[in-house]
Amino acid sequence: MLSSVIIAKSSPPNSPNGSRPTSPNPMLENRHTAQAKRRKFMRRILMFRQMDFEVAMWQMLYLLVAPQKVYRNFQYSKQTKDQWARDDPAFLVLLSICLGASSVGFAIVLRLGFLQFLKFLLWVVFVDCIGVGLLIATILWFVANRYLRVSVPIRQDVEWGFAFDVHLNAFFPLLIILHVVQLFLYIPLIDGNGFLSTLLGNTLWLIAITYYIYVTFLGYSALPFLKRTVAFLYPPCLIVLCLYVITLIANWNITRNVMFFYEYRVLQY
Structure with missing residues (x-):
């Protein structure tokens, strides 16, 4: 019993x-x-009073001068909130505002009407930034989890949200270079058929894309459970450099052709 x-x-x-x-x-x-x-995250995207815009602006500033410090902030977030991705949409909101402001400049340069400007803005936000970002983030997220993850007793994976945050971080300096700096130089210096115009415009593209790759590399190298993250740095930079040399030899002005493409897709679609 x-x-x-x-x-x-x-x-x-x-x-x-x-x-x-x-x-x-x-x-x-x-x-x-x-x-x-x-x-x-989606519930907070319309709650502006709960967003920390000061931290978001701090991140934007350091993405231009010292992007390593931004990813230290992500490490603190992992320690305190147990997640690598942002839980505050303030950065995305400020980035959208920057896209809108730069689109006004493009509308002035391309002499777009109001409806054409709205169409251009939708293209830039939902295709150039978000659409391309979803594709790049998904590819790098898959590659990192499949091939770069270190075998550890406790399984750790790259969060897809963090992969998209890395894209947004890398996109902001690219936006400043190509949608702000280049826009001011376009009419007086870049919009020409000469080699110097091609050299200046293509060099800005080289700097912007290389910086995008570098900030992306910093993001994935900040994760302690990934190895061989240099695969996200050296091969892409080598490809971009080769394409840069080819465009100079062919005197193919990337900026002018992109402007023509912007104008075409706004007027035709």
Whole structure:
């Protein structure tokens, strides 16, 4: 009788044989956690009073002068909030404002009407920034998790939200170089058929894309469970440099052709 009572007390609830209940699927738990993070982010995207615009502006400034410091902030976020991705949409809101302001400049240079300006703005935000960003972030997220992750006792994965944040971080300096600096130089210096115009315009593209690659590399190299992250730095930079030399030899002005493409897609679609 005593032994049966001891067995009954030692057996967990809903376990008639005294066996331990099966633990939930860890992949399912991670998926639910990611979904909860996305819902929290989307709920806050219209709550401007809860956004920390001061930190977002600080990040934008340092992305231009010392991007390493920005990713230290991401490491602090991992330690305090247990996630690498941003939980505050303030950076995305400020980036959208910058895209809108720079689009006004393009509308002036290209002499676009109001409806054409709105169409151009939608293209820049939802195609050039978000659409291309979704593609790049997904590819790099897959490559990092599949080929660059270090085998550790506790499995750690690259968060897709962090991969998209890395794209946004890298996109901001590119935006400043190509949509602000280049725009001021376009009419007086770049919009010409000569080699110097091609050299200046293409060099700005080289700087912008190389800086995008560098900030992207810094983002993934900040993750302690990834190895060989230089694969995101040297091969892309080599390809971009080769294309840069080819465009100079062919005297193909990237900026002028991009402007023609912008004007064409706004007027035609």
